[in-house]
Amino acid sequence: DQQVKQNSPSLSVQEGRISILNCDYTNSMFDYFLWYKKYPAEGPTFLISISSIKDKNEDGRFTVFLNKSAKHLSLHIVPSQPGDSAVYFCAATGANSKLTFGKGITLSVRP
Amino acid sequence: GAGVSQSPSNKVTEKGKDVELRCDPISGHTALYWYRQSLGQGLEFLIYFQGNSAPDKSGLPSDRFSAERTGGSVSTLTIQRTQQEDSAVYLCASSLTVASSYEQYFGPGTRLTVT
Numbered sequence A: 001d002q003q004v005k006q007n008s009p010s011l012s013v014q015e016g017r018i019s020i021l022n023c024d025y026t027n028s029m030f031d032y033f034l035w036y037k038k039y040p041a042e043g044p045t046f047l048i049s050i051s052s053i054k055d056k057n058e059d060g061r062f063t064v065f066l067n068k069s070a071k072h073l074s075l076h077i078v079p080s081q082p083g084d085s086a087v088y089f090c091a092a093t094g095a096n097s098k099l100t101f102g103k104g105i106t107l108s109v110r111p
Numbered sequence B: 001g002a003g004v005s006q007s008p009s010n011k012v013t014e015k016g017k018d019v020e021l022r023c024d025p026i027s028g029h030t031a032l033y034w035y036r037q038s039l040g041q042g043l044e045f046l047i048y049f050q051g052n053s054a055p056d057k058s059g060l061p062s063d064r065f066s067a068e069r070t071g072g073s074v075s076t077l078t079i080q081r082t083q084q085e086d087s088a089v090y091l092c093a094s095s096l097t098v099a100s101s102y103e104q105y106f107g108p109g110t111r112l113t114v115t
Helices: none
Strands: A010-014 A019-025 A032-038 A045-051 A056-059 A062-067 A072-077 A086-093 A105-110 B005-007 B010-013 B019-024 B031-037 B043-050 B053-056 B065-069 B075-079 B088-095 B110-114
Touching: A010 A019, A019 A032, A019 A086, A019 A105, A032 A062, A045 A056, A045 A062, A045 A072, A072 A086, B005 B088, B010 B019, B019 B088, B019 B110, B031 B075, B043 B065, B043 B075, B075 B088
Parallel strands: A010 A105, B010 B110
Antiparallel strands: A019 A072, A032 A045, A032 A086, A056 A062, A062 A072, A086 A105, B005 B019, B019 B075, B031 B043, B031 B088, B043 B053, B065 B075, B088 B110
16 A cells, blocks of 8 residues: 555656646655655655645745645746756655655656 | 765675675664665665664565664665565665654665576
């Protein structure tokens, strides 16, 4: 039973446009959500996070939105750049401190 | 080194052999985590360590998998009698403490191929 779902395996976006990466979760005990970025042959690196007490967190070109009632979060990248091309993992954690990851989405930003 | 390191980076082994994967966490990080990423799948949690003890082994897929950590630093993940379904990238991460598990730093992974 997947508790964190990234239903789209890939997304292709034109450089300069907005990328929207979606993530859904089922466990209502999750209270902290993160996005990780992964390049080939490298480990995932932390990108941005959001606590369940907030509905938005912004860091430069990256904004994460959380809709707790819908158990949905999204990562917006504006403007998208070719260097953003990578696999993006959504992750969630709760009281047990264990990170639960989604399957990831491959973002391709076309020059 | 400054980051989490793992060795080997690639390992090809024959079905039935045992393998050992090594992780060197960031110096001073007391929490260490092992994950597995199979083809087309997300990161699957295997086990974590707080110091040298492993409070949660629930993610280990079978009793062929074991892990240990000594001196609060290096950890080894051992897979006995490897099977083809064990082929995956094994990732290690560390965080300052378990309480800061939301801030995990990952190594580059070990790609294991069982033939």
